[in-house]
Amino acid sequence: MTALASKEDNDTVAQALATGAARLREAGVEAGRRDALLLLATALGADPDMLRLRPERRLDAVERSAFEVLLDRRAGREPVSRILGTREFWSLPFKITCDTLDPRPDSETLVEAVLTRLGDRTAPLDILDLGTGSGCLLLALLSELPAARGLGVDISEAALKVARENAAALGLGRRADFLCAPWGAALGGAWQVIVSNPPYILSGELPDLALEVQDFDPPLALAGGPDGLDAYRALAPEIARLMAPGGLAALEIGTTQINTVETLLRAAGLAEFGRERDLAGNWRCLLAGNAARPVD
Numbered sequence: 001m002t003a004l005a006s007k008e009d010n011d012t013v014a015q016a017l018a019t020g021a022a023r024l025r026e027a028g029v030e031a032g033r034r035d036a037l038l039l040l041a042t043a044l045g046a047d048p049d050m051l052r053l054r055p056e057r058r059l060d061a062v063e064r065s066a067f068e069v070l071l072d073r074r075a076g077r078e079p080v081s082r083i084l085g086t087r088e089f090w091s092l093p094f095k096i097t098c099d100t101l102d103p104r105p106d107s108e109t110l111v112e113a114v115l116t117r118l119g120d121r122t123a124p125l126d127i128l129d130l131g132t133g134s135g136c137l138l139l140a141l142l143s144e145l146p147a148a149r150g151l152g153v154d155i156s157e158a159a160l161k162v163a164r165e166n167a168a169a170l171g172l173g174r175r176a177d178f179l180c181a182p183w184g185a186a187l188g189g190a191w192q193v194i195v196s197n198p199p200y201i202l203s204g205e206l207p208d209l210a211l212e213v214q215d216f217d218p219p220l221a222l223a224g225g226p227d228g229l230d231a232y233r234a235l236a237p238e239i240a241r242l243m244a245p246g247g248l249a250a251l252e253i254g255t256t257q258i259n260t261v262e263t264l265l266r267a268a269g270l271a272e273f274g275r276e277r278d279l280a281g282n283w284r285c286l287l288a289g290n291a292a293r294p295v296d
Protein backbone atom coordinates (compact mmCIF):
# COMPACT_ATOMS: atom_id res chain seq x y z
CA MET A 1 0.00 0.00 0.00
CA THR A 2 1.41 3.40 -0.94
CA ALA A 3 1.62 6.43 1.34
CA LEU A 4 -1.18 8.08 -0.61
CA ALA A 5 -3.51 5.12 -0.24
CA SER A 6 -3.52 5.62 3.51
CA LYS A 7 -4.78 9.20 3.10
CA GLU A 8 -8.37 10.42 3.08
CA ASP A 9 -10.22 9.75 -0.16
CA ASN A 10 -10.75 13.42 -0.74
CA ASP A 11 -7.23 14.84 -0.83
CA THR A 12 -6.91 18.23 -2.44
CA VAL A 13 -4.47 18.88 -5.29
CA ALA A 14 -2.17 20.62 -2.79
CA GLN A 15 -2.23 17.66 -0.40
CA ALA A 16 -1.76 15.06 -3.13
CA LEU A 17 1.13 17.05 -4.55
CA ALA A 18 2.87 17.41 -1.19
CA THR A 19 2.48 13.71 -0.38
CA GLY A 20 3.52 12.66 -3.87
CA ALA A 21 6.58 14.91 -3.89
CA ALA A 22 7.70 13.61 -0.48
CA ARG A 23 7.29 10.02 -1.68
CA LEU A 24 9.37 10.64 -4.79
CA ARG A 25 12.11 12.45 -2.86
CA GLU A 26 12.24 9.50 -0.46
CA ALA A 27 12.74 7.21 -3.47
CA GLY A 28 15.75 9.30 -4.54
CA VAL A 29 14.05 11.33 -7.27
CA GLU A 30 15.76 14.72 -7.34
CA ALA A 31 13.00 16.85 -8.85
CA GLY A 32 10.30 15.18 -6.76
CA ARG A 33 7.86 18.09 -6.72
CA ARG A 34 8.11 18.87 -10.44
CA ASP A 35 7.63 15.21 -11.35
CA ALA A 36 4.73 14.81 -8.90
CA LEU A 37 3.04 17.81 -10.54
CA LEU A 38 3.48 16.36 -14.04
CA LEU A 39 2.13 12.98 -12.96
CA LEU A 40 -0.78 14.50 -11.07
CA ALA A 41 -1.66 16.58 -14.13
CA THR A 42 -1.59 13.39 -16.22
CA ALA A 43 -3.78 11.52 -13.75
CA LEU A 44 -6.28 14.38 -13.79
CA GLY A 45 -6.06 15.02 -17.53
CA ALA A 46 -5.20 18.62 -16.70
CA ASP A 47 -2.56 21.14 -17.67
CA PRO A 48 0.17 21.39 -14.97
CA ASP A 49 -0.07 25.19 -14.92
CA MET A 50 -3.83 25.11 -14.49
CA LEU A 51 -3.43 22.61 -11.67
CA ARG A 52 -1.15 25.00 -9.79
CA LEU A 53 -3.94 27.55 -9.88
CA ARG A 54 -6.44 25.19 -8.25
CA PRO A 55 -4.73 23.79 -5.14
CA GLU A 56 -8.08 23.29 -3.39
CA ARG A 57 -9.55 21.05 -6.13
CA ARG A 58 -10.37 17.62 -4.70
CA LEU A 59 -9.37 14.32 -6.29
CA ASP A 60 -12.01 11.62 -6.64
CA ALA A 61 -11.15 7.97 -5.96
CA VAL A 62 -10.42 7.15 -9.62
CA GLU A 63 -8.07 10.13 -9.98
CA ARG A 64 -6.29 9.32 -6.76
CA SER A 65 -5.75 5.72 -7.76
CA ALA A 66 -4.49 6.77 -11.23
CA PHE A 67 -2.03 9.15 -9.52
CA GLU A 68 -0.82 6.38 -7.22
CA VAL A 69 -0.11 4.07 -10.16
CA LEU A 70 1.98 6.79 -11.85
CA LEU A 71 3.76 7.63 -8.60
CA ASP A 72 4.64 3.98 -8.06
CA ARG A 73 6.31 3.88 -11.47
CA ARG A 74 8.29 7.08 -10.85
CA ALA A 75 9.29 5.87 -7.37
CA GLY A 76 10.70 2.82 -9.20
CA ARG A 77 12.87 5.42 -11.00
CA GLU A 78 11.14 5.19 -14.36
CA PRO A 79 11.59 8.61 -16.02
CA VAL A 80 8.48 10.76 -16.48
CA SER A 81 9.04 10.78 -20.25
CA ARG A 82 8.86 6.99 -20.34
CA ILE A 83 5.78 6.91 -18.12
CA LEU A 84 4.08 9.37 -20.47
CA GLY A 85 5.58 7.64 -23.55
CA THR A 86 6.65 10.89 -25.11
CA ARG A 87 9.65 13.25 -25.14
CA GLU A 88 9.97 16.69 -26.67
CA PHE A 89 13.08 17.06 -28.85
CA TRP A 90 13.80 20.07 -31.05
CA SER A 91 10.33 21.29 -29.95
CA LEU A 92 8.75 18.25 -31.61
CA PRO A 93 6.89 15.45 -29.80
CA PHE A 94 8.53 12.01 -30.11
CA LYS A 95 6.98 8.74 -29.04
CA ILE A 96 9.44 6.67 -27.02
CA THR A 97 9.25 3.09 -25.79
CA CYS A 98 11.47 0.66 -23.89
CA ASP A 99 13.19 -0.02 -27.25
CA THR A 100 14.36 3.54 -27.88
CA LEU A 101 16.80 5.81 -26.13
CA ASP A 102 15.03 8.67 -24.37
CA PRO A 103 16.35 11.54 -26.54
CA ARG A 104 18.55 13.97 -24.58
CA PRO A 105 18.45 17.76 -24.91
CA ASP A 106 22.25 17.69 -25.41
CA SER A 107 21.75 15.81 -28.68
CA GLU A 108 20.07 18.92 -30.11
CA THR A 109 23.66 20.22 -30.34
CA LEU A 110 24.11 17.96 -33.41
CA VAL A 111 21.00 19.28 -35.12
CA GLU A 112 22.07 22.88 -34.52
CA ALA A 113 25.66 22.16 -35.61
CA VAL A 114 24.53 20.69 -38.93
CA LEU A 115 21.96 23.39 -39.65
CA THR A 116 24.39 26.23 -39.00
CA ARG A 117 26.89 24.69 -41.46
CA LEU A 118 24.47 24.16 -44.31
CA GLY A 119 24.28 26.91 -46.88
CA ASP A 120 20.91 26.78 -48.58
CA ARG A 121 18.38 25.07 -46.33
CA THR A 122 15.93 24.68 -49.20
CA ALA A 123 18.35 22.64 -51.36
CA PRO A 124 17.74 18.91 -51.93
CA LEU A 125 19.91 16.86 -49.60
CA ASP A 126 20.38 13.21 -48.60
CA ILE A 127 20.76 12.65 -44.85
CA LEU A 128 21.89 9.41 -43.22
CA ASP A 129 21.29 8.81 -39.50
CA LEU A 130 23.24 5.80 -38.18
CA GLY A 131 21.65 4.44 -34.97
CA THR A 132 18.43 6.39 -35.38
CA GLY A 133 16.52 5.09 -32.32
CA SER A 134 13.32 7.15 -32.07
CA GLY A 135 14.38 8.96 -35.26
CA CYS A 136 14.82 12.21 -33.35
CA LEU A 137 17.99 13.48 -35.10
CA LEU A 138 16.87 12.64 -38.62
CA LEU A 139 13.31 13.91 -38.16
CA ALA A 140 14.43 17.14 -36.46
CA LEU A 141 16.71 17.83 -39.45
CA LEU A 142 13.99 16.96 -41.98
CA SER A 143 11.61 19.31 -40.17
CA GLU A 144 14.02 22.18 -40.90
CA LEU A 145 15.07 21.14 -44.42
CA PRO A 146 11.97 20.95 -46.62
CA ALA A 147 13.68 19.46 -49.71
CA ALA A 148 15.83 16.93 -47.83
CA ARG A 149 15.25 13.18 -47.69
CA GLY A 150 16.68 10.85 -45.09
CA LEU A 151 17.44 7.28 -44.11
CA GLY A 152 17.49 6.18 -40.49
CA VAL A 153 19.40 2.96 -39.80
CA ASP A 154 19.24 0.93 -36.61
CA ILE A 155 20.01 -2.62 -35.57
CA SER A 156 16.81 -2.71 -33.52
CA GLU A 157 13.68 -3.41 -35.57
CA ALA A 158 11.60 -2.48 -32.52
CA ALA A 159 13.22 0.97 -32.36
CA LEU A 160 12.66 1.44 -36.10
CA LYS A 161 8.95 0.74 -35.67
CA VAL A 162 8.82 3.69 -33.27
CA ALA A 163 10.90 5.87 -35.62
CA ARG A 164 8.49 5.11 -38.49
CA GLU A 165 5.53 6.05 -36.27
CA ASN A 166 7.25 9.30 -35.31
CA ALA A 167 7.97 10.13 -38.95
CA ALA A 168 4.32 9.58 -39.85
CA ALA A 169 3.00 11.52 -36.85
CA LEU A 170 5.24 14.47 -37.70
CA GLY A 171 4.12 14.45 -41.33
CA LEU A 172 7.64 13.52 -42.48
CA GLY A 173 6.99 9.90 -43.51
CA ARG A 174 7.25 10.57 -47.24
CA ARG A 175 10.78 11.94 -46.86
CA ALA A 176 12.09 9.43 -44.31
CA ASP A 177 13.00 5.78 -44.87
CA PHE A 178 14.20 3.36 -42.25
CA LEU A 179 16.38 0.29 -42.50
CA CYS A 180 17.34 -2.43 -40.04
CA ALA A 181 21.09 -3.04 -40.48
CA PRO A 182 24.41 -2.83 -38.62
CA TRP A 183 25.55 0.80 -39.03
CA GLY A 184 26.37 1.56 -42.69
CA ALA A 185 27.48 -1.96 -43.66
CA ALA A 186 24.51 -2.61 -45.97
CA LEU A 187 24.65 0.80 -47.63
CA GLY A 188 26.21 2.44 -50.61
CA GLY A 189 25.69 5.82 -52.12
CA ALA A 190 26.99 9.27 -51.36
CA TRP A 191 25.37 11.14 -48.48
CA GLN A 192 25.70 14.88 -48.02
CA VAL A 193 24.95 14.76 -44.29
CA ILE A 194 25.68 11.84 -41.95
CA VAL A 195 24.68 12.06 -38.29
CA SER A 196 25.13 9.54 -35.53
CA ASN A 197 24.66 9.36 -31.78
CA PRO A 198 26.11 5.89 -31.15
CA PRO A 199 26.35 4.07 -27.82
CA TYR A 200 29.47 5.40 -26.08
CA ILE A 201 29.31 4.51 -22.38
CA LEU A 202 32.32 2.53 -21.12
CA SER A 203 31.39 -0.95 -19.86
CA GLY A 204 32.87 -0.12 -16.45
CA GLU A 205 30.72 3.02 -16.13
CA LEU A 206 27.37 1.39 -16.87
CA PRO A 207 26.76 0.41 -13.22
CA ASP A 208 27.34 4.04 -12.12
CA LEU A 209 24.65 5.52 -14.34
CA ALA A 210 21.50 6.96 -12.77
CA LEU A 211 18.86 4.28 -12.27
CA GLU A 212 16.63 6.15 -14.74
CA VAL A 213 19.25 5.42 -17.42
CA GLN A 214 20.60 2.04 -16.26
CA ASP A 215 17.20 0.43 -15.81
CA PHE A 216 15.18 2.08 -18.58
CA ASP A 217 17.32 3.04 -21.60
CA PRO A 218 17.95 0.00 -23.83
CA PRO A 219 21.45 -1.48 -23.28
CA LEU A 220 21.96 -1.48 -27.06
CA ALA A 221 21.73 2.32 -26.98
CA LEU A 222 24.30 2.75 -24.18
CA ALA A 223 27.04 0.13 -24.22
CA GLY A 224 30.15 1.32 -26.07
CA GLY A 225 32.47 -1.52 -25.06
CA PRO A 226 35.46 -1.52 -22.68
CA ASP A 227 36.73 1.93 -23.74
CA GLY A 228 33.42 3.30 -25.04
CA LEU A 229 34.77 3.48 -28.59
CA ASP A 230 33.52 0.26 -30.23
CA ALA A 231 30.85 2.01 -32.28
CA TYR A 232 33.20 4.81 -33.46
CA ARG A 233 35.73 2.22 -34.67
CA ALA A 234 33.01 0.62 -36.79
CA LEU A 235 31.55 3.93 -37.92
CA ALA A 236 34.71 5.81 -38.92
CA PRO A 237 35.52 3.85 -42.12
CA GLU A 238 31.83 3.62 -43.04
CA ILE A 239 31.33 7.37 -42.73
CA ALA A 240 34.44 7.98 -44.84
CA ARG A 241 33.13 5.58 -47.51
CA LEU A 242 29.55 6.87 -47.53
CA MET A 243 30.19 10.63 -47.38
CA ALA A 244 29.58 12.56 -50.59
CA PRO A 245 32.42 14.82 -51.75
CA GLY A 246 31.94 18.01 -49.78
CA GLY A 247 29.72 16.18 -47.27
CA LEU A 248 29.43 16.73 -43.54
CA ALA A 249 29.32 14.30 -40.62
CA ALA A 250 28.22 15.12 -37.08
CA LEU A 251 28.86 12.62 -34.32
CA GLU A 252 27.75 12.80 -30.71
CA ILE A 253 30.52 11.93 -28.29
CA GLY A 254 30.97 11.38 -24.55
CA THR A 255 32.47 14.25 -22.56
CA THR A 256 36.07 12.97 -22.67
CA GLN A 257 36.08 11.30 -26.08
CA ILE A 258 36.55 14.15 -28.53
CA ASN A 259 40.28 13.79 -29.22
CA THR A 260 40.23 10.01 -29.46
CA VAL A 261 37.25 9.99 -31.80
CA GLU A 262 38.85 12.68 -33.94
CA THR A 263 41.95 10.49 -34.23
CA LEU A 264 39.79 7.54 -35.34
CA LEU A 265 38.04 9.64 -37.98
CA ARG A 266 41.32 11.11 -39.23
CA ALA A 267 42.80 7.60 -39.53
CA ALA A 268 39.78 6.62 -41.64
CA GLY A 269 40.59 9.41 -44.10
CA LEU A 270 38.22 12.15 -42.97
CA ALA A 271 39.72 15.56 -43.19
CA GLU A 272 38.62 18.71 -41.45
CA PHE A 273 37.11 18.86 -38.03
CA GLY A 274 34.78 21.09 -36.06
CA ARG A 275 33.55 20.90 -32.47
CA GLU A 276 30.47 22.05 -30.59
CA ARG A 277 29.77 22.13 -26.86
CA ASP A 278 26.52 21.06 -25.22
CA LEU A 279 24.36 23.07 -22.81
CA ALA A 280 26.67 22.21 -19.90
CA GLY A 281 29.78 23.34 -21.80
CA ASN A 282 31.10 19.83 -22.57
CA TRP A 283 32.34 18.92 -26.03
CA ARG A 284 29.34 17.00 -27.35
CA CYS A 285 29.55 17.09 -31.12
CA LEU A 286 32.44 16.32 -33.44
CA LEU A 287 32.09 17.42 -37.06
CA ALA A 288 34.03 15.96 -39.93
CA GLY A 289 34.26 16.64 -43.63
CA ASN A 290 36.33 15.19 -46.43
CA ALA A 291 39.00 16.73 -48.55
CA ALA A 292 36.39 18.44 -50.71
CA ARG A 293 34.86 20.43 -47.87
CA PRO A 294 36.59 21.95 -44.84
CA VAL A 295 34.44 22.16 -41.72
CA ASP A 296 34.92 25.17 -39.50
Ligand SMILES: C[S@@+](CC[C@H](N)C(=O)[O-])C[C@H]1O[C@@H](n2cnc3c(N)ncnc32)[C@H](O)[C@@H]1O
Binding pocket: 100, 101, 102, 103, 104, 107, 130, 131, 132, 133, 134, 135, 136, 137, 153, 154, 155, 156, 159, 181, 182, 183, 196, 197, 198, 199, 200, 220, 221, 222
Ligand atom coordinates in the same frame (compact mmCIF):
# COMPACT_ATOMS: atom_id res chain seq x y z
C1 LIG B 1 22.54 6.33 -28.20
S1 LIG B 1 21.20 5.63 -29.16
C2 LIG B 1 20.78 7.03 -30.18
C3 LIG B 1 19.35 7.04 -30.63
C4 LIG B 1 18.92 8.35 -31.30
N1 LIG B 1 19.71 8.63 -32.47
C5 LIG B 1 19.06 9.51 -30.30
O1 LIG B 1 19.96 10.35 -30.49
O2 LIG B 1 18.25 9.57 -29.34
C6 LIG B 1 22.13 4.57 -30.24
C7 LIG B 1 21.28 3.78 -31.22
O3 LIG B 1 22.18 2.96 -31.99
C8 LIG B 1 21.57 1.70 -32.21
N2 LIG B 1 22.63 0.73 -32.46
C9 LIG B 1 23.44 0.08 -31.58
N3 LIG B 1 24.29 -0.73 -32.22
C10 LIG B 1 24.03 -0.60 -33.54
C11 LIG B 1 24.59 -1.18 -34.71
N4 LIG B 1 25.60 -2.07 -34.64
N5 LIG B 1 24.09 -0.81 -35.91
C12 LIG B 1 23.08 0.08 -35.99
N6 LIG B 1 22.51 0.66 -34.91
C13 LIG B 1 22.97 0.32 -33.70
C14 LIG B 1 20.78 1.43 -30.95
O4 LIG B 1 19.77 0.49 -31.18
C15 LIG B 1 20.28 2.82 -30.61
O5 LIG B 1 19.01 3.05 -31.17
